Structure formats: structure tokens, C-alpha cells
Amino acid sequence: MNRLLFVLTGIFSLFFFASAGMAGAEKLWVSSADAKLKADKTASADTIAELPLGTPLTLLSSDSKWYQVSTASGKKGWIYRGKVSNKPPAKSATAGTSLGSALGQLTGSGIKANQSDTSRSIRGLSPEAEVYAAENGTPEECRKALDSVLKSRTDRNETETFLKQGNIGEYAK
Amino acid sequence: MKSEKEADNIPGFSKERRDFLRLAGAAGLLMITPGCLAEAVKMADPQGQSKDLQKAVKILEGAGAMAASAGELDYQSEFAIGETLALEGFRRYGLPVKDSGVQKYVSLVGNAVARNSARPNIPFYFVVVNSPIYNAFSCPGGIIFVSSALVRAMEDESQLAGVLAHEAAHVGHRHALQSVKRAKFFEGVAKIGDAAMKGEKGKKFKEMIGTLQNVLFDRGLDQNMEYEADMSGMEIAYRTGYDPEGLIKVLEILNEKEATARKEGSWFSTHPPLSARIARCRERMKKYPDAGSLASVRERFAFYRNRF
Numbered sequence: 001m002n003r004l005l006f007v008l009t010g011i012f013s014l015f016f017f018a019s020a021g022m023a024g025a026e027k028l029w030v031s032s033a034d035a036k037l038k039a040d041k042t043a044s045a046d047t048i049a050e051l052p053l054g055t056p057l058t059l060l061s062s063d064s065k066w067y068q069v070s071t072a073s074g075k076k077g078w079i080y081r082g083k084v085s086n087k088p089p090a091k092s093a094t095a096g097t098s099l100g101s102a103l104g105q106l107t108g109s110g111i112k113a114n115q116s117d118t119s120r121s122i123r124g125l126s127p128e129a130e131v132y133a134a135e136n137g138t139p140e141e142c143r144k145a146l147d148s149v150l151k152s153r154t155d156r157n158e159t160e161t162f163l164k165q166g167n168i169g170e171y172a173k
Numbered sequence: 174m175k176s177e178k179e180a181d182n183i184p185g186f187s188k189e190r191r192d193f194l195r196l197a198g199a200a201g202l203l204m205i206t207p208g209c210l211a212e213a214v215k216m217a218d219p220q221g222q223s224k225d226l227q228k229a230v231k232i233l234e235g236a237g238a239m240a241a242s243a244g245e246l247d248y249q250s251e252f253a254i255g256e257t258l259a260l261e262g263f264r265r266y267g268l269p270v271k272d273s274g275v276q277k278y279v280s281l282v283g284n285a286v287a288r289n290s291a292r293p294n295i296p297f298y299f300v301v302v303n304s305p306i307y308n309a310f311s312c313p314g315g316i317i318f319v320s321s322a323l324v325r326a327m328e329d330e331s332q333l334a335g336v337l338a339h340e341a342a343h344v345g346h347r348h349a350l351q352s353v354k355r356a357k358f359f360e361g362v363a364k365i366g367d368a369a370m371k372g373e374k375g376k377k378f379k380e381m382i383g384t385l386q387n388v389l390f391d392r393g394l395d396q397n398m399e400y401e402a403d404m405s406g407m408e409i410a411y412r413t414g415y416d417p418e419g420l421i422k423v424l425e426i427l428n429e430k431e432a433t434a435r436k437e438g439s440w441f442s443t444h445p446p447l448s449a450r451i452a453r454c455r456e457r458m459k460k461y462p463d464a465g466s467l468a469s470v471r472e473r474f475a476f477y478r479n480r481f
Contacts, residue, residue, distance in 0.1 A: 082413060150316075162281040
């Protein structure tokens with residue numbers, strides 16, 4: 001009987017401490033684009049995984065501007081503090097909603113949010129902006145200016161290189 | 174599952190309760206948005222025989238339109254509104270500075286901060302326009318303007334990052350659209366069929382754009398939105414790795430220039446008083462005890478600023 005009591009107490013203690021440990025673990029969420037899980041607390045370390053927006057993480061420890069975290073799948077590594085938040089990002093953080101296109105239905109432009117990047121250089125301004133420009137006598141130079149702005153994209157590699165050259169964020173020395 | 178005829182004859186249930194049960198059943202299947210609920214009600218009464226259910230359809234469709242107007246407009250429509258305002262922005266403030274190096278530099282600073290904004294997954298666009306007015310503004314969807322005068326007044330990259338982060342915060346919070354959420358254009362927008370831009374809807378679109386122009390270029394956004402963009406902007410700059418005090422420095426520089434600067438269409442006239450903004454931002458700095466160790470990047474900024 002005593003032995004049974006001992007075993008049961010042991011099991012309950014294990015359960016209690018495990019639960020307490022889980023409850024105490026701080027949760028974080030990836031809240032920036034282009035977040036990477038690094039093998040060490042430096043931007044030059046190997047990338048273990050690229051973490052999409054909203055990925056839940058468990059904080060294990062911190063050192064200066066870096067957090068040691070684990071993912072739900074058990075991957076452990078380091079992430080720069082600016083890439084995470086203690087609240088999950090809003091659902092509206094990603095482009096588009098379920099309500100459909102208010103303007104697309106007006107003019108039949110029908111370009112979806114996730115197509116907007118690739119279709120931009122082909123289609124120019126949106127039909128709504130074209131109609132507005134035509135009806136309001138918008139100077140051609142303004143249309144050309146906007147078109148050139150929309151065609152000039154900055155990709156993530158350029159941004160990373162730029163931050164590295166400026167010793168900014170995770171690239172700070 | 175009972176057939177429609179059987180459901181009509183459930184003993185002990187009044188007509189209203191039967192209508193309610195139909196509605197509840199259909200809604201349970203499609204309970205996502207008020208617009209979907211409206212569709213569910215239509216399914217429950219496809220012939221439109223019940224006046225009560227038809228009333229419910231109208232109420233729910235109205236709610237759907239309200240939801241759409243409350244800043245949840247789809248990205249494509251939001252961006253088209255932004256494009257239209259950007260056209261007006263060029264007309265009103267000036268054309269882009271003709272230096273692709275300067276434009277690229279500002280885009281890089283802007284994109285570096287924008288990916289830490291509340292909407293990191295949408296593409297952002299940044300442009301410096303030739304204008305003597307101290308101003309920066311953001312169009313819905315992520316087209317962000319900054320005037321050459323404002324950039325010239327700055328001293329380092331953290332200051333530019335602070336201003337661009339403030340503008341990215343407006344886009345992240347959909348502040349401009351929130352300002353016109355009651356515009357007639359958005360009424361019933363979730364169910365528009367094949368109406369043309371030249372029709373009544375087109376007229377309402379132009380009215381809404383006119384209101385937005387007034388908000389962005391003349392009247393300014395709600396003061397609380399500006400304070401929120403200041404706080405969010407500092408946070409975005411900090412998370413990127415820039416000293417968040419950069420934004421405060423810009424406000425202080427503008428404070429010195431206010432007496433002699435042109436006010437119309439500038440940050441002076443469209444934003445809350447600088448002293449109040451500076452005080453709030455200074456208070457916020459307590460959140461960032463290690464701000465002084467973050468990047469300011471003076472030399473690179475000076476290189477590009479001196480080009481125009």
C-alpha cells in the first residue's frame with residue numbers, strides 16, 4: 001500500500017511540475033517577414049529554418065538582443081528579438097480578406113492580392129486609378145511617376161545586404 | 174433531417190420560431206461573416222416568401238457592408254484607392270526626385286522597417302518627391318511619400334527610418350480607410366455586381382477619394398491615429414535595429430523650423446502639435462533603455478542626402 005502511495009505521489013509530482021513548467025514557458029510569435037532561426041546568436045550563423053509570420057515559439061533563454069527558442073516541431077535555435085512579439089500577429093496582417101474585391105467587381109479588374117506583385121509590371125495602374133485619372137485630367141507625368149514607383153521593387157536579399165552594410169539590427173557589431 | 178414541408182408543420186412551433194430555426198440551421202453551416210449569414214438566410218427562404226427573413230437579409234447585408242467599411246476592405250481594392258490618392262499626391266506635392274540612387278536608398282530604409290510593421294507581408298513602395306513642404310504621407314495599401322524638404326532636414330538614417338516607420342504604421346493600422354469608413358461608397362460594397370465606375374457607384378468612389386484627399390492632404394488624420402502611428406513607428410524602428418529616438422529628433426528639428434515653414438499641406442497642419450508629440454514620444458523612450466546602442470547610420474545617410 002505504502003509503495004502504491006509512493007508511486008502515485010511520484011506520478012502526481014511529475015505531472016504537477018511538468019504542467020507548471022509548461023505554464024511558465026513564455027510563448028512568442030514570429031511577427032515580421034523574413035524571420036530566420038539561427039544556429040547561434042549571430043546573423044552569420046547557419047540558418048536552421050525560415051519561419052513564416054505567426055509561427056509560435058517557446059522562449060528558452062535570452063542573451064542581449066537574441067532569444068533562444070524552440071518551435072512546435074522541436075527545432076531549437078536563436079532568433080533576433082525584433083522578429084518576434086509576445087502576441088500573435090493579427091489575422092489582417094496578411095493581405096486580402098474573405099469579403100471579395102469591392103472594386104474588382106466594379107470594374108472587372110479581378111486581380112487577386114497574391115497576384116498583385118507579379119501582374120503589376122504587366123498591367124500598369126489599376127483600372128480604377130486609370131478611370132479616375134482619365135476623368136480628372138491627371139497629368140500624364142503623374143501617371144508615369146506612379147507607374148515607375150510601382151515597378152521598382154526591393155527584394156529581401158537587397159534589404160538584408162543593406163542592413164548588413166549599415167550594421168543594423170541582427171547585423172549590429 | 175426533415176424535408177422543408179415537414180419542417181413547416183412541426184407541431185408546437187409558431188411560424189416565427191420555424192423561421193428562426195431555419196435561420197439558425199443555415200447559419201450554423203455558413204457562420205463566417207454577416208455577408209455569409211445573409212446568404213444563409215436566403216438559403217432558408219429561397220423564394221423570399223417570409224417578410225421577417227427578408228428583413229434579416231437586409232440587416233445582415235448591411236452588417237456585411239459595415240464590416241467591409243471598417244477597414245477590412247480587400248487588399249486589391251485598398252491598393253487601387255491608394256493608387257488613386259498617389260496620383261493626386263504627385264499632382265499636389267511634386268514629381269519624384271530624379272535620382273534612382275536616392276530613390277533606391279529610401280526604398281531600402283522603408284522596406285527594412287516595413288517588414289516589421291503590422292502588415293509585413295504586403296509590398297510597400299516609397300518615393301521622395303521634389304517639394305519644399307515638410308511632409309510625409311501614406312496611401313492605403315502601402316504607397317508612401319516623403320518630401321525632399323523633409324529628407325534634407327534630417328541628419329541620419331534613424332530619423333528617416335522613424336518617419337517611414339510612422340507612415341508604415343498608418344498603413345498597418347489602415348488609418349486612412351478607417352477615416353472614411355462611413356463613406357456612402359462602402360455601403361453594400363460586399364455585394365456589388367456589374368455596376369460601372371461611371372454610374373452612381375463611380376460617383377460615390379470619387380466622393381470617397383475626395384474625402385480621403387482632404388484627410389491626407391489638408392485636415393489630417395484623427396489625432397489619436399497620429400499618436401498611435403508615432404508609438405508604433407518607434408516600436409517598428411526599434412525592432413528593426415534603429416534608434417527609435419530618430420523620430421523624436423525629426424519632430425524636434427521641425428519644431429525649430431515651424432515658425433518660418435509653410436504650413437499648408439505639411440506635417441505642421443495635418444498632425445497634432447509637435448510639442449505634444451515630442452512629449453509622448455519622450456515618455457515612450459523609457460521602454461527602450463538600450464536605444465542608445467542601436468543604429469543611427471549618419472555617413473550613409475549624408476552621402477545620399479548631399480546628392481539632392
